[in-house]
Amino acid sequence: MKHLVGGRVIDGVANEPIEKGVVSFDGERIVYAGPEAGARRSAEDEVIDVSGQTVLPGLIDCHVHHIYARYRNLSEIERAPVEAATIKGISHAAIFLQAGYTTVRDCGTRGNIAVNIRDAVDEGLIPGPRIVASGQILSTTGGLADTSPEYIHNCYGLGRVVNGAEGLRKAVREQVKAGVDNIKIEGSAAEASFFTYTWMSTMSVEEMTAAVGEAHRYGKTVACHAQSYDGAKNALRAGADTIEHGTRLDEEAIALWKKARTVLVPTLCTLYSVLELGEKFGVPPKMVSEMRINEPLWLRSLAMAREAGVTIAAGADIGNRYVQGDNAKEIVFLAERGGLTPMDAIKAGTANAAKALRRDDQVGTLRQGLYADVVVFDGNPLASIGQLLERPRIRMVFKGGTLVAGSALTRSN
Numbered sequence: 001m002k003h004l005v006g007g008r009v010i011d012g013v014a015n016e017p018i019e020k021g022v023v024s025f026d027g028e029r030i031v032y033a034g035p036e037a038g039a040r041r042s043a044e045d046e047v048i049d050v051s052g053q054t055v056l057p058g059l060i061d062c063h064v065h066h067i068y069a070r071y072r073n074l075s076e077i078e079r080a081p082v083e084a085a086t087i088k089g090i091s092h093a094a095i096f097l098q099a100g101y102t103t104v105r106d107c108g109t110r111g112n113i114a115v116n117i118r119d120a121v122d123e124g125l126i127p128g129p130r131i132v133a134s135g136q137i138l139s140t141t142g143g144l145a146d147t148s149p150e151y152i153h154n155c156y157g158l159g160r161v162v163n164g165a166e167g168l169r170k171a172v173r174e175q176v177k178a179g180v181d182n183i184k185i186e187g188s189a190a191e192a193s194f195f196t197y198t199w200m201s202t203m204s205v206e207e208m209t210a211a212v213g214e215a216h217r218y219g220k221t222v223a224c225h226a227q228s229y230d231g232a233k234n235a236l237r238a239g240a241d242t243i244e245h246g247t248r249l250d251e252e253a254i255a256l257w258k259k260a261r262t263v264l265v266p267t268l269c270t271l272y273s274v275l276e277l278g279e280k281f282g283v284p285p286k287m288v289s290e291m292r293i294n295e296p297l298w299l300r301s302l303a304m305a306r307e308a309g310v311t312i313a314a315g316a317d318i319g320n321r322y323v324q325g326d327n328a329k330e331i332v333f334l335a336e337r338g339g340l341t342p343m344d345a346i347k348a349g350t351a352n353a354a355k356a357l358r359r360d361d362q363v364g365t366l367r368q369g370l371y372a373d374v375v376v377f378d379g380n381p382l383a384s385i386g387q388l389l390e391r392p393r394i395r396m397v398f399k400g401g402t403l404v405a406g407s408a409l410t411r412s413n
Contacts, residue, residue, distance in 0.1 A: 006051035012351035012365035025372035028400035033366035058102025058373030060353035063315025093128030095325040102373035105132035134184040135175040136160040142195040143202035144186035165210035172214040183215040187231030191290040198227040208238035249301035263356035265315040268333040273321035313356040314349035328388035372401035
């Protein structure tokens with residue numbers, strides 16, 4: 001049995017840390033997390049002194065795309081060889097671990113890359129976090145991820161074009177057959193869409209309801225991209241598990257949310273990566289101009305959701321401007337620009353994120369019986385949230401009780 005002793009413990013449950021706490025795990029499961037007085041250990045156990053450091057649950061990112069790699073637009077993503085996309089996805093899985101992320105949800109990929117990376121990680125063939133895998137983004141004609149003329153069909157594209165309730169049901173069934181954990185659908189266009197704008201709703205509530213109902217029938221979750229007013233409300237009416245972005249919310253949406261179990265994943269990194277780096281990296285002017293319009297609406301919507309008690313989870317949606325591995329920028333932005341306290345921002349990237357993925361009985365908090373996914377951090381992110389981006393501070397990353405990453409592992413090798 002291992003015991004991490006003397007550190008500041010953020011368990012993902014309490015609103016205050018446990019000073020000089022203990023986290024104990026036997027094999028891959030946590031057996032204790034709490035004050036020193038309640039810990040039990042024998043002479044044969046391994047004791048690791050983490051005094052002056054912070055112990056927190058393995059971080060969770062609800063919105064990654066393993067294949068993103070500094071592409072300027074959706075078309076560039078799809079023009080890259082699918083083999084190259086797979087190799088980049090494998091390398092990014094290892095980078096997530098090194099950044100302290102022990103669970104991620106891939107929210108859309110080319111072909112079925114995310115499922116295969118997930119399986120390779122689970123089989124021990126490659127290093128990586130626990131992966132909740134989606135397939136291609138289900139998009140209507142001219143919608144979020146429809147980037148090609150009608151005469152081009154690319155089964156390895158980021159998006160798959162489907163229309164109508166029956167088309168959505170069939171597509172969901174096919175993705176279930178292919179082994180996905182999560183279905184990604186559109187509720188609106190995006191700043192990167194070729195034919196439409198973020199304020200346009202692109203999938204009907206009937207189509208969304210069909211997709212969500214079919215996914216839930218098979219025990220799969222549904223993430224809905226929604227940046228328009230009606231897109232968010234339609235997703236709530238359809239029963240989507242998460243709304244990604246939530247750029248435009250109004251009082252009607254908030255009223256619907258109070259009756260739903262849907263979690264908001266704001267992805268502030270998507271917004272600020274375009275505003276801060278878009279022109280430098282040569283993204284289309286449409287993207288920059290739309291994001292300038294979207295910024296005040298996005299922050300206002302997040303504030304409305306926060307004040308209404310909506311569950312907020314962290315998802316960075318990075319890799320094309322901010323680099324893969326800087327996923328904790330989302331936690332930092334939630335605190336510094338989104339109005340969350342540092343503790344609530346950390347919970348957004350741990351406990352709330354696990355809830356969003358329907359994995360809160362496995363990960364996200366330091367509780368007895370859950371997987372021993374634990375990060376030992378050299379510093380105090382509650383005092384300085386930006387420290388989460390300082391990679392050398394990540395001393396140890398345990399996944400299922402095994403030390404898999406961190407500066408302590410690097411030095412020991």
